[in-house]
Amino acid sequence: MKFIFVRHGSTILLSEFGERPATVGDVITLGANTLCGNEPEGSVTVTTLSLDRDYVIDQIFWQHVAFLSDRFEAQDYAAELYTEPAQILPLGEARLARVSPWIDELTSLSADGHSPEDFYRVQALLFAVLDIVAPLIRTTPTRRTQTQRRAARPGLPRHRCFEPVRAEAREAAQLLREAPSLRWTLKGLVRVPWSGGVWGAGVAL
Numbered sequence: 598m599k600f601i602f603v604r605h606g607s608t609i610l611l612s613e614f615g616e617r618p619a620t621v622g623d624v625i626t627l628g629a630n631t632l633c634g635n636e637p638e639g640s641v642t643v644t645t646l647s648l649d650r651d652y653v654i655d656q657i658f659w660q661h662v663a664f665l666s667d668r669f670e671a672q673d674y675a676a677e678l679y680t681e682p683a684q685i686l687p688l689g690e691a692r693l694a695r696v697s698p699w700i701d702e703l704t705s706l707s708a709d710g711h712s713p714e715d716f717y718r719v720q721a722l723l724f725a726v727l728d729i730v731a732p733l734i735r736t737t738p739t740r741r742t743q744t745q746r747r748a749a750r751p752g753l754p755r756h757r758c759f760e761p762v763r764a765e766a767r768e769a770a771q772l773l774r775e776a777p778s779l780r781w782t783l784k785g786l787v788r789v790p791w792s793g794g795v796w797g798a799g800v801a802l
Contacts, residue, residue: 598648600730601625602693602700606641610634612683622690624730628682644700646726651763678736686733696726 607620612633619625619635627633629650635641657678658671665671688696699722706715706722769786 598629598650598653599625599627600646600648600726601627602644602646602688602696604642604644604693604697606637606639608635608637608641608643610683610685611636617685619685622688622693624686624688624733626684626686626734628679631682633683644704646700646703646723679734680737681735684735686730688730688733692729696729699725 601624603619603621603623603625605621607618610617610619610625610633612627612631618638625633654668654672654675657675658665658668661671661674665674703719703722703726706712706719709715772786773781
């Protein structure tokens with residue numbers, strides 16, 4: 598997912614919503630795999646924040662943890678909630694001026710590489726920006742599923758069944774469940790071909 602902040606000038610966006618103008622103070626949001634081009638009107642300066650899809654799903658899960666049972670449900674919920682893959686948000690110049698120092702610091706920290714010491718500062722800056730921008734994102738009303746209604750008063754997170762989102766992690770977990778007696782190693786899990794409940798002979802013991 599991308600948040601593109603128009604810092605100076607204006608441009609014409611060419612995307613799934615057709616041709617639309619974007620000017621200073623606007624924020625362009627693009628979902629994963631959403632194509633978008635632009636034709637600057639004179640000149641335009643933008644800053645882009647890119648968020649990993651799995652990271653976004655994880656944040657949506659914790660945001661709505663009161664009624665989502667796991668990250669798979671969070672993924673489906675996000676697909677129902679954010680049905681517009683491309684939007685132009687009217688942030689305005691006043692709010693842009695407010696978030697600009699945070700965006701600049703995020704840019705500086707990203708340019709210096711991903712240092713573990715900066716992890717919490719990056720999270721704090723990102724959440725500060727999202728606190729201003731996220732309320733402007735248009736969402737689609739969703740209805741709660743039976744699972745969500747049952748989880749309206751959930752137990753503590755440690756009592757829930759969490760499943761990994763990445764397919765590779767799910768396959769490794771399935772291998773461990775199917776053959777708990779084998780002395781699996783990390784290299785062995787990586788090497789073993791997995792297909793429909795059958796693994797190859799290269800199990801590392």
